[in-house]
Amino acid sequence: MQTITVEQIKSIPTFTNVPDDQLQWMIDNGTLKKFTNKEKLFEPGSKAEFMFIVLEGEFRVYQLNEKETKFLDTVGKNTVSGVLPFSRIQQYSSLCYSCGDSYCFLLPKEKIGDMIRKHYELTECLVHSMTTRVREFTKQASQNEKLMALGKMSAGLAHELNNPASAMARSGKELKRHLSSVPQKFKAIMKMSVDDESIDFVNELIHSKLKADLLPLSTLEKSNLEDDLLDFLEEKNVNDADEIVEALVEYQFDEDELEEMFDVTGEKNFAPTIIWVASQLVTEKMVNDIKDSSDRISSLITSIKSFSYMDRGQDMTTTDIHEGIQSTLKLLEHKIQKQGHQLDLKLDVNLPHIKGMPGQLNQVWMNILANGIDALEEKKGVITIVTSFDIENVKIELIDNGSGIPEEIQNRIFEPFFTTKGVGKGTGLGLDITKKIIDRHQGKIKVSSTPGHTNFTIILPIDNKI
Numbered sequence: 001m002q003t004i005t006v007e008q009i010k011s012i013p014t015f016t017n018v019p020d021d022q023l024q025w026m027i028d029n030g031t032l033k034k035f036t037n038k039e040k041l042f043e044p045g046s047k048a049e050f051m052f053i054v055l056e057g058e059f060r061v062y063q064l065n066e067k068e069t070k071f072l073d074t075v076g077k078n079t080v081s082g083v084l085p086f087s088r089i090q091q092y093s094s095l096c097y098s099c100g101d102s103y104c105f106l107l108p109k110e111k112i113g114d115m116i117r118k119h120y121e122l123t124e125c126l127v128h129s130m131t132t133r134v135r136e137f138t139k140q141a142s143q144n145e146k147l148m149a150l151g152k153m154s155a156g157l158a159h160e161l162n163n164p165a166s167a168m169a170r171s172g173k174e175l176k177r178h179l180s181s182v183p184q185k186f187k188a189i190m191k192m193s194v195d196d197e198s199i200d201f202v203n204e205l206i207h208s209k210l211k212a213d214l215l216p217l218s219t220l221e222k223s224n225l226e227d228d229l230l231d232f233l234e235e236k237n238v239n240d241a242d243e244i245v246e247a248l249v250e251y252q253f254d255e256d257e258l259e260e261m262f263d264v265t266g267e268k269n270f271a272p273t274i275i276w277v278a279s280q281l282v283t284e285k286m287v288n289d290i291k292d293s294s295d296r297i298s299s300l301i302t303s304i305k306s307f308s309y310m311d312r313g314q315d316m317t318t319t320d321i322h323e324g325i326q327s328t329l330k331l332l333e334h335k336i337q338k339q340g341h342q343l344d345l346k347l348d349v350n351l352p353h354i355k356g357m358p359g360q361l362n363q364v365w366m367n368i369l370a371n372g373i374d375a376l377e378e379k380k381g382v383i384t385i386v387t388s389f390d391i392e393n394v395k396i397e398l399i400d401n402g403s404g405i406p407e408e409i410q411n412r413i414f415e416p417f418f419t420t421k422g423v424g425k426g427t428g429l430g431l432d433i434t435k436k437i438i439d440r441h442q443g444k445i446k447v448s449s450t451p452g453h454t455n456f457t458i459i460l461p462i463d464n465k466i
Contacts, residue, residue, distance in 0.1 A: 008055065010023060014078070026115070026122060029108070030107040037098060041075075041096040048091055057101055084129065164294070168290050202277065229255065251281050300330065316355050319354050324361055325387075328362055344385070345385050348387045351388075351394060357440075361437065372456075376401070383399070389462070394459075396457070414435045445457070
């Protein structure tokens with residue numbers, strides 16, 4: 001390609017309706033340049049000095065940092081980019097190079113002013129192209145932010161749900177195996193000849209153990225009790241005593257209780273009775289384990305529904321700030337515990353409900369708390385949450401003792417697309433979205449940060465008049 005014509009430019013959709021004389025002006029004031037394979041169109045830190053139109057070939061764009069390179073996009077034929085009218089771009093933050101031989105038309109930045117003053121239709125089409133590009137990029141970045149947040153939450157939920165689900169499956173399998181031996185034990189019971197008084201004694205003892213609020217035993221206490229009970233059972237000629245002693249220790253039977261049962265049931269009936277009692281206790285424990293696991297799963301699902309407000313609308317409604325924070329913490333629990341962090345909750349029990357959009361506010365808590373946990377990195381840190389109120393507003397403080405936010409960028413953290421995280425770890429929209437949600441609630445958000453202490457303070461009106 002040696003030259004460029006008006007017809008070639010006009011074949012590009014962006015310029016279809018631009019008068020020929022304006023396109024000719026653009027051609028006369030720009031240059032046609034050939035880029036060979038791997039030749040750079042721009043790189044991080046290079047000044048944005050021209051508008052460019054890809055006429056043939058394609059370019060690839062990458063985001064670079066010290067640890068990794070991330071592919072961002074392919075810039076193909078007919079793409080119009082670079083410095084466009086009213087664009088505020090000063091320099092590039094990414095790398096763009098040619099794939100094979102490519103041809104670009106370059107219009108110097110210095111000519112943009114003349115274009116704006118003299119060529120309305122040309123300026124209009126380029127401004128339209130820029131606004132469309134910004135809209136599409138913002139939409140994609142917002143979608144990426146949502147996907148990243150969903151990915152973080154899903155990872156924690158998968159772990160949290162897997163634990164009780166695995167426990168349920170394990171307990172169910174053990175319960176099935178355990179119940180398969182019940183007929184044989186029942187057969188031994190049916191051969192017994194005992195009076196009502198003995199039956200009532202055994203039933204009352206079982207019920208008392210099931211209802212007792214037992215304090216946990218230390219490992220040494222358990223070991224000593226197991227030895228004592230095992231010696232007693234073997235002395236009374238109970239077969240397979242080692243198989244039932246664990247259940248008796250679990251419910252903290254002692255020798256005096258077993259001795260009393262022996263006296264009530266008699267030597268002949270003691271062994272089948274204590275085996276039956278242990279069997280009932282094992283069944284009860286397994287059922288309780290399954291119930292605890294199912295309750296845990298139910299609690300997680302409730303937290304998800306509360307966090308997302310999936311069963312309610314998004315209009316202003318009476319909102320419990322503490323409920324939203326607790327639901328968010330439930331979803332982040334795995335991440336907090338995995339890294340050994342601590343929670344310090346100083347929640348005012350009298351905090352009033354406010355008028356708000358609970359689902360959106362939960363997104364605020366998620367964004368800030370997740371960032372705080374990330375700031376703690378691998379060290380065992382502390383996340384502190386403080387709530388308070390006055391006659392008009394509630395105040396929520398979300399504090400971490402992480403590395404802090406450098407003072408020179410604290411006034412930029414709420415800007416769209418600004419991020420301190422590495423490539424692929426942040427879109428720069430989390431805190432931008434957070435601020436917009438707070439603004440929507442007619443509230444305020446501010447940050448103060450020094451190494452070891454970062455405090456996000458949020459003020460929300462109690463009676464929102466929106």
